[in-house]
Amino acid sequence: MALKTESFALNIGPLHPSTHGVFRMRAVLDGEVIANMEPVFGYLHRGIEKLAEERTYTGVIPLTDRLDYLASMSNNLAYVLAVEKLAEISAPERATYLRVILAELQRIASHLIAVGAFVNDCGAFFTPFLYMFREREKILDLFEMLSGQRLLYNYMRIGGFNQDIPDEFLPALQKFVSQMPGFIDEYDRLLAENEILLARTKGVGILPQDLAVNISASGPVLRASGVKWDIRKADPYCGYDRFEFDIPTGTAGDCYDRYRVRIEEMRQSLRIIEQAMKQLPSGAVKSTVPYLVRPPAGEAYAHIEAPKGELGFYLVSDNSIAPYRCHIRAPSLINLTALRDMTVGWKVADLIVIFGSIDITMGEVDR
């Protein structure tokens, strides 16, 4: 006699540690297997695009901190680049190099969380996570030296920086850069060939290359699927074409490849920081910019390779002191487009791993 079975809906989140914030998934299960999955957004929607319309151009910078709050420097950078493009302002050389250094430090910090939380989701309860936090703490100390803040820096300004780096910053950065490769090797020894991690992630949650391009995925998610596309190389900003670095890519597009790409990107970021430190010119860190920036009427789109993918700001100006429209192209949101395709057919425990491997921040998904 055949057993009578019935599918049922399981609600995951919005308040659950493995949802990395307040993400909600409504999964329909057939036994333990996911038959359907629907993401539910909006629990952290603050209307940042609308709020930006009633602030001055400089006043929007603190709002951008609150998008991807694990990579505030990158958000600052994308936004100030968009305003500088719109108002035809250029930052001095020294500021450009410092921006590269900070953006790459931020990438390492963000990837440390991404990898740590991902391994946590795989069941390695908090031990690797705290190893990653140990190093991220050093980056936060560096950023605190600059901005007095540990998470929401509000450090970049239109046309450069508000103030130059303090004297003790570069020696501390040098110390970090020389120590960090050893720590990345340590993670690799712990994780890269770990049997449990391999069993949980190899071949799981595959995102095929053509689908990755079709859903406009970007960042490590796109590169893990084998697409060699990095805005730092494809459309260089802040003089990234002056530095030598490689674009790590995956082949299978599974969770393991996404993890590998992030680990390799950290090494590449260190390479870039070392070169930028050597070439760092002296001089001013801010060009002459009026107190209230009033760009000419028009529009501009600037994008950067943020830790999570392509972060873009589309700004429209009507020649007033506030943006007429400020749209944020958020990689975290768009990378989730294929979540259903990646999870259907896998088990509930894999859903958590696949979701963790995409690496999102809810502040950027919901905005």
Next chain:
Amino acid sequence: MTLALSGDEIAATLGGHFPGSVIEASKSHLLVKSESLFDIASYLKTAPGLDFDFLCNITAVDCFDYFEIVYQFTSLKHNHGLVVKARCHDRSNPVLPSLVSLWRGADLQEREIYDLMGITFQGHPNLKRIFLWEDFDGHPLRKDYL
């Protein structure tokens, strides 16, 4: 550098295939009729030499008299990009064709525009509010909201 293709040149190519569908072309963008948006987009996606395989970004701007929808296409193959715009003049019921069947990357972005700007994308498989709740009144990114 991602080469920004000039709207003028693309307009000349499109003129032969879709006569009368381009309203305005400049160096920075291409403004097309909303009725022919879908056909032009599918042409841009597959035309040899263009191959816009990546729909980078979609957004909408409320210009009071009309809504302007801005599409940013990129070709990962050739590393070039193009900005295409379309306009909706009917404020009470703005409608545009959905591009989800061409680029699934449009899915969440079109839902976002529907939610916050109130533009209906015809042919979208799952067009419902994304950030706000179902019975929310109004579309906050419109300039006449509040």
